[in-house]
Amino acid sequence: MMSNENKWASVTEELEQKDIMRANKLIQMLEAEGAVNNIPKIEKEFDKIQQEWKHRIITSEFVTKLYRSLEALKFAKAHNDGIKTSRGELFQELIDKKGWEPVQAIWSKMEELEEKYKGKIPETEIKKLEKEYKKSMEYIMTEIGVGYQSVIEREFEKRIRIYQKRLERSVKFDFSTWLHSARKQKGYTLKDLADKAGISVSYIHRFEKNQRRAPSVPIVVKLATALDYDPTMVLNMIGQGADSLGLPSKSDPVELLDLLNVSSLKVGGKTIGTVEKNLLVSIVEQVVQEEWEDEDVWTEGKDLFVKIVKLQKKLNSKKK
Known part of the structure; x- marks a missing residue:
């Protein structure tokens, strides 16, 4: 476990000793055993320090660190009480x-x-x-x-x-509305379109619900072709233009989520199924799209950990 001295060093090195001494009581309260059950008193002490130092720029980073530690205690208390908070x-x-x-x-x-x-x-x-x-x-x-x-x-x-x-x-043309309408006109289910385009059902569903960013060129081409639309026309409608149809060079980066969705995947030499693939995509999406800070990881990362364990179990079951 990190010592109090090391933990607070980055925000105390610029402060005078008297400032650090003033905050020691609160630091000790924050680090004490059972601090999670002492939040009201800790808040009261924090408010005293904040009031004393509220116009002193030099202490701002220190006070912020104190507050985030207090905030982490509140997350822990909510977790202990079985309450989901943000x-x-x-x-x-x-x-x-x-x-x-x-x-x-x-x-x-x-x-x-x-x-x-x-x-x-x-x-x-x-x-x-x-x-x-x-x-x-x-x-x-x-x-x-x-x-x-x-x-x-x-x-x-x-x-x-x-x-x-x-x-x-968002895009100039509402891609989600077009995709849903075009699929219905063809009489395709989500699975029908997924099979024709070689894209997962969940990925197409998220596009239709407008839960995904503007689609990449390879995705548009696959979906448009599967729906018997001219890919160039659809690309123009969403503002990508016909020039976008050129194949990427080896040096061009590829969007990771697109790559996962349009490719067949193997793990340990065995092709993984739709369920495992969707879990993997969901994990990667959560990693790249969430904006966490250090204090959030152990609470807000819980859902991510559950998905990882679930994926691991499914992959292990395929090895048997």
């Missing part, structure tokens, strides 16, 4: 408890927009959110302080990044 929910709880009205207003607006646009918030609305967030920075810096400032920045900026990524994944 960083976003803990953040909502924090801003409600503190009564930070400007922060609450923007966060509520984000929730409203997510509900209104079903998660696909348009660029104009994203820009408005960014503008409102920047306007609130004066309040955050003067009234809330540097310790909580980084926590607020992390949550807001993470959400904005998610919205922007969703926007980037």
Whole structure:
């Protein structure tokens, strides 16, 4: 186990000894046995330090580290109590408890927009959110302080990044609507199309539900051909153009998820089935798409670990 001295060294090396001494009580509370059952007292002590240091830039990273350790305890407590929580929910709880009205207003607006646009918030609305967030920075810096400032920045900026990524994944032409409509017109089931295109059922289903990013050229060609459409026409509709039909050179990188989905896979010399392949794709998707921080790994990574164990068992059963 890492010693307290080593664990906190990266954020204390620039501080004066008196600052470190001031925080030692809280550090000891955070590291104590049974700290998970002492969260209210730890929060109270944290608030004292945050209030004392809220305008001191030099202590901001230190206070942020203290808060994240407190946050990790809250995750552990929820886990012990059999409650599934998220960083976003803990953040909502924090801003409600503190009564930070400007922060609450923007966060509520984000929730409203997510509900209104079903998660696909348009660029104009994203820009408005960014503008409102920047306007609130004066309040955050003067009234809330540097310790909580980084926590607020992390949550807001993470959400904005998610919205922007969703926007980037969208295409000029609604590929998901076209795919679903074209499949129905042909009278194909998902499995029929999967067999014809050589792509997994789950992968096609995620495209139809608009849960996947804009499709790559090889995927479009396979699906369009299977549905008796001209691939060039479909590529033009989604903004990729006819030039995209050129085969990639050996030096061109290949999208990993596309490669997994359009290829037959072997493990230990044996071809793996659809169930195992879908599990593998799901694991890789979770690894590359989730934005975790160190404190999240042991809680939010639980679902990933369950999938890995399940895949391992299925692969081992094929060896027998």
